Each structure stands twice: as structure tokens, then as C-alpha cells.
Amino acid sequence: MLRIIKYVLYDILQNRIVIGYTLFLLAVSLGLFNLSGDPTKGVVSLLNVVLIVTPLVSVVFSTIHFYNASEFIELLAAQPIRRSVIVWSEFFGLAAAMKLAVLVGIGIPVAMYAPNATGLTLVIVAAGLSVAFVSIALLASVLTRDKAKGIGVALLLWFYFALLYDALVLFLMFSFADYPLEKAMLAVIALNPIDLARVVVLLQMDISALMGYTGALFREFLGTGWGIGFAVFVLLLWVFVPIGVAVRVFRRKDL
Amino acid sequence: MKQLSIYFLLLSAFNLNAVNHHVGTGQAYETIHSALAIARSGDTIFIQEGIYAESNLSIDKPLSIIGIGYPILDGQHACEIFTVTASDVTIRGFEIRNSGQLSTLDVAGIKVLSADRVVIEGNRLRDCNFGIYLSNCNDCHVLRNDVQGIIKEEQNSGNGIHLWKCSRALVAENHLTGQRDGIYFEFVTDSEVRYNNSEQNLRYGLHFMFSHNDHYHHNWFHHNGAGVAVMYSRQVQMTENEFGYNWGGSAYGLLLKDISDSHIWKNNFEHNSAGVYMEGASRIILEQNQFRENGWALRVQASCDANVIRQNNFFGNSFDVSTNGSLVLNSFDSNYWDRYEGYDLNRDGVGDVPFRPVSLYAVVVERMPYGLMLMRSFMVYLMDKAEKIIPSLTPEQLMDEKPAMKPLACS
Numbered sequence: 001m002l003r004i005i006k007y008v009l010y011d012i013l014q015n016r017i018v019i020g021y022t023l024f025l026l027a028v029s030l031g032l033f034n035l036s037g038d039p040t041k042g043v044v045s046l047l048n049v050v051l052i053v054t055p056l057v058s059v060v061f062s063t064i065h066f067y068n069a070s071e072f073i074e075l076l077a078a079q080p081i082r083r084s085v086i087v088w089s090e091f092f093g094l095a096a097a098m099k100l101a102v103l104v105g106i107g108i109p110v111a112m113y114a115p116n117a118t119g120l121t122l123v124i125v126a127a128g129l130s131v132a133f134v135s136i137a138l139l140a141s142v143l144t145r146d147k148a149k150g151i152g153v154a155l156l157l158w159f160y161f162a163l164l165y166d167a168l169v170l171f172l173m174f175s176f177a178d179y180p181l182e183k184a185m186l187a188v189i190a191l192n193p194i195d196l197a198r199v200v201v202l203l204q205m206d207i208s209a210l211m212g213y214t215g216a217l218f219r220e221f222l223g224t225g226w227g228i229g230f231a232v233f234v235l236l237l238w239v240f241v242p243i244g245v246a247v248r249v250f251r252r253k254d255l
Numbered sequence: 256m257k258q259l260s261i262y263f264l265l266l267s268a269f270n271l272n273a274v275n276h277h278v279g280t281g282q283a284y285e286t287i288h289s290a291l292a293i294a295r296s297g298d299t300i301f302i303q304e305g306i307y308a309e310s311n312l313s314i315d316k317p318l319s320i321i322g323i324g325y326p327i328l329d330g331q332h333a334c335e336i337f338t339v340t341a342s343d344v345t346i347r348g349f350e351i352r353n354s355g356q357l358s359t360l361d362v363a364g365i366k367v368l369s370a371d372r373v374v375i376e377g378n379r380l381r382d383c384n385f386g387i388y389l390s391n392c393n394d395c396h397v398l399r400n401d402v403q404g405i406i407k408e409e410q411n412s413g414n415g416i417h418l419w420k421c422s423r424a425l426v427a428e429n430h431l432t433g434q435r436d437g438i439y440f441e442f443v444t445d446s447e448v449r450y451n452n453s454e455q456n457l458r459y460g461l462h463f464m465f466s467h468n469d470h471y472h473h474n475w476f477h478h479n480g481a482g483v484a485v486m487y488s489r490q491v492q493m494t495e496n497e498f499g500y501n502w503g504g505s506a507y508g509l510l511l512k513d514i515s516d517s518h519i520w521k522n523n524f525e526h527n528s529a530g531v532y533m534e535g536a537s538r539i540i541l542e543q544n545q546f547r548e549n550g551w552a553l554r555v556q557a558s559c560d561a562n563v564i565r566q567n568n569f570f571g572n573s574f575d576v577s578t579n580g581s582l583v584l585n586s587f588d589s590n591y592w593d594r595y596e597g598y599d600l601n602r603d604g605v606g607d608v609p610f611r612p613v614s615l616y617a618v619v620v621e622r623m624p625y626g627l628m629l630m631r632s633f634m635v636y637l638m639d640k641a642e643k644i645i646p647s648l649t650p651e652q653l654m655d656e657k658p659a660m661k662p663l664a665c666s
Contacts, residue, residue: 044631047631048631048633051633052633162633163633163634163637166629166632166633166634166635167634169628169629170619170626170629170634170638173619173623173625173626174623177622177623181623181625182625185625185628189628195628195629195632198631198632199628202630202631
């Protein structure tokens with residue numbers, strides 16, 4: 001398995017897109033920190049980038065990579081290798097590349113300008129989000145045979161998590177405004193990795209004080225060690241559930 | 256002239272009789288109690304450096320009691336230290352420690368009851384239940400005292416400087432910390448509070464109740480549990496104060512509740528969860544204030560009317576203005592808003608398009624506090640943009656017709 005991961009990683013690093021992505025993240029992070037002057041503000045601006053850009057790039061890049069590697073995957077499938085190993089290797093290779101890009105592109109500037117708990121949370125969350133979306137992308141590409149369709153599904157998933165979901169939540173809030181929704185909101189948040197990531201970072205930034213009762217509830221839940229544990233657990237679910245399903249589907253797939 | 260000479264004669268006669276008493280080891284008196292028993296009206300008692308485990312010092316005649324080198328008066332957590340019931344008393348230069356605490360009586364470091372023209376100056380109070388407590392006093396001065404409490408629960412803690420039913424008081428240059436309220440005014444009229452520093456108190460830095468015609472200016476209120484509260488009062492002048500870092504679930508920089516005809520001028524509100532929270536406020540002029548990086552700069556409830564908000568600067572607040580109704584009875588005029596995106600074709604420094612300071616998201620959050628969960632979501636940003644172009648949910652009339660293009664100079 002390790003050898004296959006190595007091949008996947010080599011392949012990814014060879015086509016230079018990941019390097020370009022890393023440089024882009026580096027430039028944006030450094031630019032934001034330098035422009036805003038105040039490191040806290042820099043982290044806030046960076047949060048928006050992390051929430052929009054990293055999932056998008058992860059999803060699109062992983063899908064394209066998976067389709068481009070289809071011949072390689074078919075070749076591997078002809079060898080005496082278990083199919084689950086192939087998918088897991090693809091996943092670990094992609095995840096490692098995306099994580100590396102985030103750690104270098106965001107981690108280094110954050111370590112330089114905002115080496116505190118908030119900065120650390122941001123980097124961890126960004127890495128987690130990237131991996132979760134690699135996993136979601138692999139599921140999408142395993143499920144569809146056609147490349148264009150696969151990319152379309154991946155993009156749609158990103159659009160859903162980054163934009164539509166929040167609109168739906170707002171709609172939900174308006175429809176059920178008469179009910180105490182505080183606890184329901186916690187569940188709703190856990191159903192979207194992007195929202196979860198955003199709230200975890202915002203709670204680190206003491207914005208919770210604005211939220212009054214809700215903030216207190218969220219802080220009590222997500223701001224403490226248990227809460228962080230919960231958030232990490234849910235993010236891990238978001239990483240391993242889609243890829244687990246993808247492995248299962250791929251095992252029976254007619255290549 | 257004749258009157259003046261009579262005064263002079265009286266004064267000199269008074270002074271001739273006045274005697275200085277000295278208390279301390281190796282002095283005429285060993286204890287303060289013994290000196291107080293002997294002293295007559297108009298005398299001065301000097302107390303030398305040292306620790307005096309004396310309390311319940313009842314002062315019932317006009318005396319000046321002056322500490323030299325901050326003698327320590329220790330109440331040993333049992334009772335009150337000074338109780339003044341006579342007018343024209345001066346207490347200066349003591350370190351007063353460890354008053355008792357009772358649930359039936361407000362025990363204080365220095366308590367003044369129904370006396371006029373009392374001066375309490377330059378004392379240090381440590382771990383007293385109430386610091387300085389004035390009840391039914393006129394023309395009293397509380398100056399340059401340093402009151403430090405040890406943080407306890409709110410219900411067991413007292414106020415730093417507590418005034419009840421006083422008039423023409425002057426509270427200046429005190430430092431108050433770790434008490435329930437830094438300064439507490441109830442039924443206090445025609446008084447002045449200036450250059451005080453009130454920080455890290457459990458509840459409010461300054462608390463006004465039913466206190467009219469007062470002026471507080473150049474004070475610092477930082478890191479208090481809930482900021483500053485002015486309630487049920489009228490004609491209060493609040494000028495050039497600093498309200499900062501009052502941060503928490505129900506914290507405010509300045510809480511205005513049922514207050515009218517007041518003037519809030521040239522204050523600085525920085526890093527508060529709500530800069531100014533107004534409820535039932537009428538005819539208040541809020542001008543030339545700075546609002547920086549607050550959660551909400553202004554929360555104006557629909558119960559407020561005829562308030563004028565003009566020439567203020569708003570920078571980097573999460574929400575500029577929020578309100579819970581659609582009826583607008585307050586006017587916004589000539590403020591600088593950092594969110595303003597209009598243009599100024601004739602270059603007169605006034606934006607040509609009105610600015611609506613209440614964003615859609617602020618309305619949503621006001622209705623559904625848990626909506627804050629979506630803060631900084633890209634969706635919210637899009638929604639706010641759309642609402643800016645076609646207002647539907649936000650109060651349409653709530654707008655600044657003449658927003659300033661550049662920050663207004665406030666100094």
C-alpha cells in the first residue's frame with residue numbers, strides 16, 4: 001500500500017498544480033496578514049479563504065486526478081492487489097498532497113504572524129476540511145463513470161456545502177422561529193463540515209460573546225476540550241464515512 | 256466686606272481653639288479611639304505609620320483625621336472601620352483593610368451618614384465589603400482613593416464608592432477595582448464624576464439609578480462585567496469617557512435604560528460586545544463618539560424615541576446598528592460609517608446616497624439570536640449585498656441621509 005501511495009504522490013507532485021496551489025495559498029495568506037496589519041483580522045480574512053477555497057480546490061483536484069488516473073487504476077486492478085487498497089492509496093496520496101499544500105501555504109504564514117490558539121485551530125481546521133473534501137470527491141468520482149458528470153457532481157457538492165446549506169439553514173430558522181432551536185442548531189452544524197469548521201474557529205476568536213445564550217451554549221459545548229474532541233470526531237466522520245462508502249462501492253464496481 | 260471680616264474673625268477664632276493630636280507608638284496617644292475621645296470639634300488628629308487593629312471608629316464631631324505614611328487600619332473582617340455622622344470631617348491618607356460583611360447591613364470601609372461637606376481623600380481601601388459609602392450627604396468630596404476588592408460573588412460583594420441620596424457630590428480621580436459596582440449612584444443629583452478609573456468590577460463600572468442632573472466625564476471603564484449602566488435618570492451628561500473591553504454574553508459599554516434628555520459626547524467605545532444599548536431612551540443626543548470594533552456599536556430598541564445620533568465614527572464593528580422593530584423614531588445624521596460604499600460627486604465630503612446601517616443579518620440575529628451561528632458565512636455576505644440593493648426586511652426609514660465620506664475628527 002505504501003508503495004502505491006508513493007506512486008500516487010509522485011504523480012500528483014509531478015503535475016505542478018499542487019505546487020501552484022501551495023504558492024497561491026502562501027501568497028494569499030502573506031498578503032492578507034500584511035494588508036490587515038492586525039494578526040487577528042488577518043486570521044478572520046484567512047478564514048473566509050479557507051472555508052471557500054480549500055474545499056473547492058480539494059474537491060475539483062481530487063476528482064480530476066481520479067479520472068486522469070483511471071488507466072493506472074485499471075492497471076493496478078489487474079494486479080493481485082485488493083481493490084480497497086487501491087482506493088485507500090489514492091485517498092491517502094491525495095489527502096497527503098492537499099494537507100501538505102495547506103500546511104505550507106497557510107501554516108507557515110500563520111506560524112509567522114499569528115502563532116496562537118486561534119491560528120493553530122485555523123490550520124488544523126483547514127487541513128481537516130481539505131481531507132474531508134478529498135474523501136467526498138472520491139465518493140463522487142467512484143459513483144459516476146463519466147468524467148464531466150463526476151466533476152459536475154463534485155462541484156455541486158461543494159456548492160451545496162459552501163453556499164446552499166447555509167441558505168437552507170436560514171430558511172429552517174425562519175420557518176421554525178417559534179421553537180427553541182439552540183440545540184438543533186448544534187446538530188445542524190455537525191451536518192456540514194464547512195459550518196463546523198467556521199464555528200470552531202469563530203469560537204476561538206471570542207465572538208461567542210456576541211451570541212448571548214446561544215454563544216454560551218456553543219461555547220460550553222464546542223469551546224472546551226470535550227467540544228474540540230467532538231468537532232474533531234465529526235470532522236473525522238466526514239473524512240472516513242464518504243471514503244468508506246467509496247471503497248465499498250469500488251469493490252463491486254465494473255471497471 | 257463687613258460679612259467677610261466676620262467670617263475671617265470666626266475662622267481665626269475657630270483655628271485658635273483647634274488642637275493637633277498625634278497617635279502612634281511613642282506619641283501622646285497609643286490608640287485612635289483614645290484620641291477621638293479627647294478631641295474636640297475642629298481638631299486635627301495625625302496618625303503615624305503602623306498597623307492599628309481598630310475599627311468602629313465613630314466620628315461624631317467635625318475633625319480632620321490624617322494618616323502619615325499610610326497607617327493601616329485593620330477591621331479584621333469583623334466590623335466597619337470609620338463611621339462618620341458629623342459634617343465637615345476630613346479623612347485622608349489611610350490604608351483601610353478587611354471590613355466585615357453582614358447580610359443585614361452594608362458594612363463599609365468608610366461610611367458617612369447624613370453629614371455634609373465631608374472630604375475623603377487619598378485613602379487605600381483593601382478587601383472591604385463596601386469601600387466608601389455616603390448616605391444622605393451633601394457637598395461631599397471623594398478624591399484620589401484607591402479601592403480594591405477581592406472578587407467574590409456578586410451578591411456578597413459591595414460597591415467601591417456608593418452614594419445614596421446625595422447632592423452636589425464630587426467623585427474624582429479614584430481607582431476602583433474588584434468590587435460589585437465601581438461607583439454606584441442612587442438618588443444622587445447635581446454631582447460630578449471625573450477622571451476615575453473603574454475596571455474589573457463584577458457588575459458595572461458605574462451604575463446610575465434615579466440620579467438626575469449629573470455629569471460624568473474623563474472616566475475609564477474597562478473590563479467590567481457588564482460595563483456602565485445609566486438607568487431611570489434624566490439630564491445626565493456623559494462626556495469624554497472611555498468604555499472598553501466590556502465583553503461577555505450580557506455586557507455593554509454603556510447601557511441606557513429609561514433615561515431622557517441626556518447628552519453623550521466625545522466618548523470612546525472600543526471592544527465592547529455592545530457599544531451602547533438603548534432601551535426606553537428619549538431625547539438623547541449622541542454625538543462625536545468613536546465606536547471601534549464592538550460586536551454591536553449601537554443597539555437601539557424600538558422603545559427609544561427622538562434620539563439624535565450624529566457625527567459619530569463607526570469603525571470595524573461586527574454590526575453597526577441593530578434594532579428590534581421597523582418603526583424608526585430616531586434620527587441618524589452625518590455619521591462616518593466604514594461600511595459606506597457610496598460616492599460623492601460634488602466633493603463636499605457628504606455621500607450622495609443614504610446609508611442604511613442596519614444590515615439584513617443584524618435583523619435576522621435580533622430576531623433569532625442563534626442565527627449568529629452563520630456569522631461570516633459567505634451566504635450571509637451575499638444576502639446582505641442583495642438587501643443593500645433592495646431593502647425588504649430592514650427598516651427602510653432607518654438611514655443616514657448625509658453620511659460622511661471621511662472619518663470625522665474627534666479629539
